[in-house]
Amino acid sequence: MEQTAGGVTAAKGFMAAGVAAGVKYKDRKDMALIYSERPCMVAGVFTSNVVKAAPVLWDREIVSAGRDVHGVIVNAGIANACTGAQGYDYCHRTAAAAAAALGVSEDSILVASTGVIGMQLPMDKIVTGVSYLADLKAASIEAGDDAAHAIMTTDTVAKQVAVTVTLGGRTVTIGGMCKGSGMIHPNMCTMLGFVTTDVCMTKELLQEALSGDVQDTFNMISVDGDTSTNDTLLLLANGQAGNPIISSRGEDYAIFCEALHFVNETLAKKMAGDGEGATALFETKVVHAASKEEARILAKSVICSSLTKAAIFGHDANWGRILCALGYAGVNFDPEKIALYFTGKSGKILIYEGGKAADYSEEEAGKILSEPEVTVVVDMKMGEASASAWGCDLTYDYVKINADYRS
């Protein structure tokens, strides 16, 4: 596997565009298109929130019907959630406008929206935006970059990654982009994530690969514990790599899954590290847990703890809060047996063992906690399972951003 430049346009046959349609933001790109002339199989995972945005309902219908698709239209600024029948109609009209501009059927266009809940889309601006997107679409890295910028809301950086693998002598590319900074606590997937690939593969295995991998990637991040109404992760595959079609769980499938995992984990970590107001990516790695499920639950409990997150912001080695978060996670263990470590570029130190504080240097701990990526390792000493979860620190800016988000 090799990392390569770009995001959603890295794989063969995929084009993208981003334009400033003025949906809600001023003076910035806020609508994006991903397009493949050749029809794509699509796999998707969506929010588990009972309250689902109109585009989630639209996309879920297309994915579950197993229809081939040509592309995705995304807007930032307005979530088109809690907008009733009119909202669904607007979503439908967005797809129809894109279909007309691209010369494809409306049920081959997926839609995704992100932003404020409860507002209706300004359809005139959306329709104008769609026609510009159709004209501007290109297969370049720059076009993919435009799209990655256009889907941002409170994100501070665009989030993209791409890799290539060789399958049956042919180069297969997987590239993706995502956005998400607040209301991030995916339960089925992330806020908005789009991965494109030119792999040849059966539809069943494509969905299986995606659904399996989100458990260890997008579902293991949290910024604020709020599972969005709009969470959507789409994987489009147009088959243009020309590799021998993957139809069983053999070596090629394993190689593809490993590459997909790298793309998903990279995007997920970019989201966690760019959480609203965050100054640090905060990873919790649970090792030697009794089961994978327990490892996941424990890791996620720590990165979700407001008190721990505030301590990370303060570069304070307040490990009692970590132990507390492990304790209320819902997993049974003996606090006297486990060990905690802080790790970073400046080293790894033992913090807690044998039921009490280890003999560590507060200065050394503070140094590790001041790095932009902080990792806590929890050694459960119970078994062989491990899991990682990613979050961020809790800062003044998180409060600032969310106390006046709508204004």
Next chain:
Amino acid sequence: MEQTAGGVTAAKGFMAAGVAAGVKYKDRKDMALIYSERPCMVAGVFTSNVVKAAPVLWDREIVSAGRDVHGVIVNAGIANACTGAQGYDYCHRTAAAAAAALGVSEDSILVASTGVIGMQLPMDKIVTGVSYLADLKAASIEAGDDAAHAIMTTDTVAKQVAVTVTLGGRTVTIGGMCKGSGMIHPNMCTMLGFVTTDVCMTKELLQEALSGDVQDTFNMISVDGDTSTNDTLLLLANGQAGNPIISSRGEDYAIFCEALHFVNETLAKKMAGDGEGATALFETKVVHAASKEEARILAKSVICSSLTKAAIFGHDANWGRILCALGYAGVNFDPEKIALYFTGKSGKILIYEGGKAADYSEEEAGKILSEPEVTVVVDMKMGEASASAWGCDLTYDYVKINADYRS
């Protein structure tokens, strides 16, 4: 039922004291005693956190053995959690010192600690503090007030309440105090709560009354989602009211439970409203839910949502976040059928109905959201069950307090 002055010393035969022992804080009271010469039955509920502080282990042993007690020693500043065998020994020695000073047996003294996790208690200061407490104890309202102040950590106000009811012609009093501001998300009970009563009642009914009531009171508040290692709620009954002993679930039991509920709910709301950094008490009242359990889950999900809490701080009627938090609570419902209202002293307004925003005035909504007590009413239109949960807004000061709590 009538409200009366004071807290833990309101009921007959209870004394209290608070002193500045210098456990960790400077120039303020940080140790408290509750004492009854006449032995008390005790009911208790404790944290469900796997990681339990030493005093939780000590008290649980006494409560589950059904021993009568004479009092409680409390210290603030150090939690005596994650302190190993030494921490348990220090807890034991605290009880023993109090027992010696008061002339009672050491297993008749309960212990509670709150503060930083992982530090050992300074036993010399604790022992000195205990002897002062034993000398200073008094049955006055002032002595109860001293105790209520001595148990505070990041609390900004002392929290007390007392009521009287008449049972069999005799006045029965229930009074309590509690502390809690951060790491508040009780799962069995609150951070630290102490309720005293002179009622005559069987031990079984006393525990049943307490365990039942916490489900609707202390377990329905949250400041930050972090379930403490020290959560303890103790109810001491010395029988000095002389009422006909309550030994069945009859009318007297119902009257007592109603009074206990008032005391518990009042204390719980005081904690939520005084959450770390909070500027407002934030109540969510779910009505017409399909079941009590679902009503509780929905109400608690809303008051725990970081995004909703930040919006309350910003006086922003961002109701989409409330709907989102209802949606990920784990309860199935039709978002098109429910209705949301904001209520406060300045009125009640419909915010959301029929799947979309109601036609409300943002100005009027902002006015309600600027009050010190904000209530969201969620009408599920599914059944007859209801529940309330209490939290607070998420503010800059929450981050400030917790980014440098140990320093």
